Amino acid sequence: xxxxxxxxxxxxxxxxxxxxxxxxxxxxxxxxxxxxxxxxxxxxxxxxxxxxxxxxxxxxxxxxxxxxxxxxxxxxxxxxxxxxxxxxxxxxxxxxxxxxxxxxxxxxxxxxxxxxxxxxxxxxxxxxxxxxxxxxxxxxxxxxxxxxxxxxxxxxxxxxxxxxxxxxxxxxxxxxxxxxxxxxxxxxxxxxxxxxxxxxxxxxxxxxxxxxxxxxxxxxxxxxxxxxxxxxxxxxxxxxxxxxxxxxxxxxxxxxxxxxxxxxxxxxxxxxxxxxxxxxxxxxxxxxxxxxxxxxxxxxxxxxxxxxxxxxxxxxxxxxxxxxxxxxxxxxxxxxxxxxxxxxxxxxxxxxxxxxxxxxxxxxxxxxx
Amino acid sequence: xxxxxxxxxxxxxxxxxxxxxxxxxxxxxxxxxxxxxxxxxxxxxxxxxxxxxxxxxxxxxxxxxxxxxxxxxxxxxxxxxxxxxxxxxxxxxxxxxxxxxxxxxxxxxxxxxxxxxxxxxxxxxxxxxxxxxxxxxxxxxxxxxxxxxxxxxxxxxxxxxxxxxxxxxxxxxxxxxxxxxxxxxxxxxxxxxxxxxxxxxxxxxxxxxxxxxxxxxxxxx
Numbered sequence: 001x002x003x004x005x006x007x008x009x010x011x012x013x014x015x016x017x018x019x020x021x022x023x024x025x026x027x028x029x030x031x032x033x034x035x036x037x038x039x040x041x042x043x044x045x046x047x048x049x050x051x052x053x054x055x056x057x058x059x060x061x062x063x064x065x066x067x068x069x070x071x072x073x074x075x076x077x078x079x080x081x082x083x084x085x086x087x088x089x090x091x092x093x094x095x096x097x098x099x100x101x102x103x104x105x106x107x108x109x110x111x112x113x114x115x116x117x118x119x120x121x122x123x124x125x126x127x128x129x130x131x132x133x134x135x136x137x138x139x140x141x142x143x144x145x146x147x148x149x150x151x152x153x154x155x156x157x158x159x160x161x162x163x164x165x166x167x168x169x170x171x172x173x174x175x176x177x178x179x180x181x182x183x184x185x186x187x188x189x190x191x192x193x194x195x196x197x198x199x200x201x202x203x204x205x206x207x208x209x210x211x212x213x214x215x216x217x218x219x220x221x222x223x224x225x226x227x228x229x230x231x232x233x234x235x236x237x238x239x240x241x242x243x244x245x246x247x248x249x250x251x252x253x254x255x256x257x258x259x260x261x262x263x264x265x266x267x268x269x270x271x272x273x274x275x276x277x278x279x280x281x282x283x284x285x286x287x288x289x290x291x292x293x294x295x296x297x298x299x300x301x302x303x304x305x306x307x308x309x310x311x312x313x314x315x316x317x318x319x320x321x322x323x324x325x326x327x328x329x330x331x332x333x334x335x336x337x338x339x340x341x342x343x344x345x346x347x348x349x350x351x352x353x354x355x356x357x358x359x360x361x362x363x364x365x366x367x368x369x
Numbered sequence: 370x371x372x373x374x375x376x377x378x379x380x381x382x383x384x385x386x387x388x389x390x391x392x393x394x395x396x397x398x399x400x401x402x403x404x405x406x407x408x409x410x411x412x413x414x415x416x417x418x419x420x421x422x423x424x425x426x427x428x429x430x431x432x433x434x435x436x437x438x439x440x441x442x443x444x445x446x447x448x449x450x451x452x453x454x455x456x457x458x459x460x461x462x463x464x465x466x467x468x469x470x471x472x473x474x475x476x477x478x479x480x481x482x483x484x485x486x487x488x489x490x491x492x493x494x495x496x497x498x499x500x501x502x503x504x505x506x507x508x509x510x511x512x513x514x515x516x517x518x519x520x521x522x523x524x525x526x527x528x529x530x531x532x533x534x535x536x537x538x539x540x541x542x543x544x545x546x547x548x549x550x551x552x553x554x555x556x557x558x559x560x561x562x563x564x565x566x567x568x569x570x571x572x573x574x575x576x577x578x579x580x581x582x583x584x585x586x587x588x589x590x
Contacts, residue, residue, distance in 0.1 A: 077494055079490060079494060103496040103498065104496065105496075106493070106495060107495065107496040109494070111491070111494040113487060115487055117491035119488060119509065119510060120510060120586045121509040121510050121512065121583075122509070122585075130495065130505065131495040131496070134495050134497045134501055134505070135495075135496065163585075164585060164586050164587065182495070188494075
């Protein structure tokens with residue numbers, strides 16, 4: 001108490017406007033190694049992780065099981081501790097926090113789980129109240145806060161029900177309300193929709209987006225499902241074997257994947273496979289009278305170009321659509337189309353020329369008689 | 370049957386209930402924290418203290434593997450120290466409690482270990498202290514199983530309490546041995562057995578019902 005206080009120093013900092021892309025979570029060369037069981041070799045879970053989660057963003061980490069994503073998300077609230085590197089949360093180095101220090105921090109970080117992890121012995125109301133009880137909030141305040149949150153997640157009429165009486169989607173809504181109870185700045189989602197059906201998944205993702213936009217809560221989520229990334233993430237990091245192999249804006253990463261892992265994830269939602277009936281008939285060498293099979297990729301504004309009619313009208317070739325899928329990533333259209341066109345040399349060259357002038361990427365898959 | 374005998378039976382039933390109640394009460398008071406500790410003190414757990422866990426676990430096993438009738442005799446000095454005597458209903462509660470405590474501790478340990486670790490992780494993610502996790506998560510979630518365990522312990526204690534009759538404790542066992550066996554009164558023996566059966570049935574069905582009531586994992590119509 002005797003140390004001279006310099007109020008001005010604090011005030012200046014408080015008045016500075018926050019830069020829009022300020023990092024709320026920053027990983028700097030973070031590694032995590034688990035001690036081996038019974039004198040076995042230690043197991044590397046994560047290595048050289050550099051990741052920035054901008055304030056107010058929704059960042060997704062995608063990877064297959066065992067890639068290290070569960071460990072990564074648990075480093076943010078100290079459920080796991082890094083063995084190398086630094087983790088900064090709101091500029092504060094939390095790498096070497098004590099357990100007591102982490103407990104304090106965890107109250108400013110909400111977390112939801114794949115299997116919801118609701119207490120079966122507590123009603124919906126009491127489940128949402130739990131983090132507030134833990135934080136020592138007075139009962140009257142708890143009542144008001146929980147009621148407000150149950151309204152937000154649309155479960156006000158279920159407050160006296162037990163988790164066993166709820167559907168999966170309702171349970172996750174309770175999980176979200178509970179995670180938001182202490183008004184955290186960051187919400188961690190651990191495979192939050194992996195146990196839900198597609199329709200419920202969409203509803204929960206919409207709720208998460210609402211929480212992000214309306215309450216300004218930064219979301220870090222991990223998943224193995226690319227639709228989750230596509231649906232709500234501003235940025236995505238692809239993790240494989242404990243390393244982040246690709247990271248960037250979701251649309252950029254998905255439309256121009258550089259790493260094979262990313263490409264295979266993206267393929268699942270936006271790629272078109274050659275249909276079964278055609279696959280066996282495709283060959284590399286063009287024979288007389290063959291048609292060429294092309295895959296045309298659409299990204300951004302080009303996805304709305306009337307490409308088929310242009311090709312027919314301008315070049316005068318017959319375009320046959322074999323398969324296609326057009327989707328949207330963060331409201332930007334994206335997709336691909338599998339078509340066949342007459343395969344004579346000059347015609348094919350004209351088609352490629354026309355596609356290029358429309359700004360579309362095309363690839364020759366093969367020929368079919 | 371003489372009114373005198375009926376009075377004896379009622380008195381003996383009362384003694385048995387008293388012994389069992391005291392032993393179960395003390396056994397739970399001591400066994401609950403012990404069981405919680407055993408369930409949370411292995412390596413990497415909430416109150417990690419593997420060495421203490423191992424010592425307490427060995428102690429619990431030693432007590433549990435000693436046949437009750439031998440335990441009663443072996444701890445007579447301890448019983449005298451606590452009760453002032455080694456004979457009678459009150460003195461009998463000492464070996465009963467000593468036998469009940471490790472038994473209840475193991476039952477509670479088992480019940481707590483059944484709680485989904487995901488709930489512990491969720492509580493940790495909220496910033497709960499280990500003690501808060503025990504009080505607000507582990508014990509409430511394990512409660513239906515704990516009640517079933519305590520029911521089992523009560524039934525076992527009814528059996529044990531009949532055994533202390535053989536070494537001068539009071540209660541139904543004492544009555545059965547002194548009148549039914551030593552004085553060749555098979556009707557007294559039959560009544561003693563019948564009363565014990567009724568007691569066990571009652572305890573079991575009340576315990577089952579209470580546990581089912583507490584179990585919110587089942588959908589209630």
